Amino acid sequence: MTSKLKCQLLVLAVLLLIAISPSLQTRLRNENKVKTSIFRSPKFVLEPGLVCNKFYYDIAFPKGHIAIKSFNAEVVDEARNPVPLHETYLHHWLVVRYYQRKGAKVSKYHGDLRFQKSDFSIASNSGMCERDLYQYFGLGSETRKTATYVPDSYGIEVGNPGEVPPGYEERWLLNVHAIDTRGSEDRLGCTECRCDLYNVTKDEYNRDIGPDYIGGLRCCYDETRCRVEEGFQGHKRSLYLKYTIKYVDWDASVIPVKIYILDVTDTWKKPESTGLMSRHHCQIEYDVESCASAVANAGCVHKKKISVTLPNGGDVIYGVAHQHSGGTGSTLHGEDGRVICSSLPIYGEGKEPGNEAGYIVGMSTCYPKPGSVKISKGETLTFVSKYSSAQRHTGVMGLFYILVAEPSQKRSSILHSTDSTGEIVILHNAVWAIAGFGIAALVAAAVTFQRESGREEGYESILM
Secondary structure (H helix, E strand, C coil): CHHHHHHHHHHHHHHHHHHHHHHHHHHHHHHHCCEEEEEECCCEEECCCEEEEEEECCCCCCCCCEEEEEEEEEEEECCCCECCCCCEEEEEEEEEEEEEECCCCCCCEECCCCCCCCCEEECCCCCECCCCCCCCEEECHHHHHCCCCCCCCEEEEECCHHHCCCCEEEEEEEEEEEEECCCECCHHHHHCCEHHHHCCCECCCCCECCCCCCECHHHCCCCCECCECCCCCCCCEEEEEEEEEEEEECCCCCEECEEEEEECCCCCCCCCCCCCCCCCCCCCCEEECCCCHHHHCCCCEEEEEEEEECCCCEEEEEEEEEECCCEEEEEEECCCCCEEEEECEEEECECCCCCEECCEEEECEECCCCCCCEECCCCEEEEEEEEECCCCEEEECEEEEEEEECHHHCCCCCCEEECCCCCEEECHHHHHHHHHHHHHHHHHHHHHHHHHHHHHHCCCCCCC
């Protein structure tokens, strides 16, 4: 009997340790594991009116098999001071994952290779515009006040050696598109890339720009100039994109998420028959025509929408939209009309970096409680992008970024959850309930053991 009780005590002690140790280990791991790396892009030089649209290959990036937790960026000068949007407008920055053949040589800065060469291969996000919007990370003027943190215990998996094709290495590309608007005749027109202000008739690939194309990316490519006020003098200056990456080492506790980017200009149509394929063609930008002057003061709203389906479903972990000046917000709806995420622009009200009046300096984000917002496989989603049409806007964008955890990727553990801030929370009540039960069981076993021992030795137990 004594041997049996000792075994019971040992088993209960082990169970108690199993119940408590995941809580302690997870807390310690999540308090200490997040690492931060800060880098600067290669230098780019701007002067009033000049455009930079550079592609930098093999940029500095954390090494190893890791999970990205956030990626933030901003334009800074040589003294590392933030540069305001009304001086240098950050049209966009993009970071693309790609594979490069070992031994292949490419300069740190090169034109857009478009990855036509066999030495390079894009490792795109999960969709939907894999041929046009293949970046992993990217924002525009809203970069300083848009949250990008991926909630615990989720992460964007990169550096997995099993995903790299034989003979290749994982690398990262940075695209920076910035416009120096100091002294410009029409600052908004310059940021919207109006062709008349850039005095161009051909795009960067020497293709004719037709009269119906009023403004957009085809008119503000690298080294073009937007018209400045006559006599304005401004000095050249060296600028950089400073980017900050937070990440953790990959382990089995991290749940990978898929990156999906939806574009409101996508021409995709749902096939009428199952088994048929329909490709996505995302035009990236569009124009917003001004409404009639008679109703302009009543608040004109231009609405554009599309319907798409994701290749796979799962839990929505994060969502945010991307818009240009004039944007009034975007919403992603489920097939039943429910709101999956609504993202609204934050407009600046001053002059300091991060609060520039008239510019979108941030976009609101969605962090649903894990498991509360789901997308089913094959579900038709509706994406709506709204702009003010009180005046004309050219080259605007309507994108929606979402992070989705597929069901097969989710960790099955009753000990983990997340709160509204995205930080990991151990289910303390469950843990301590198990611990309490274990302690009570140990006490009961000890009492029984003493009683049995007392009887065997001729003594009565004094415990009741």
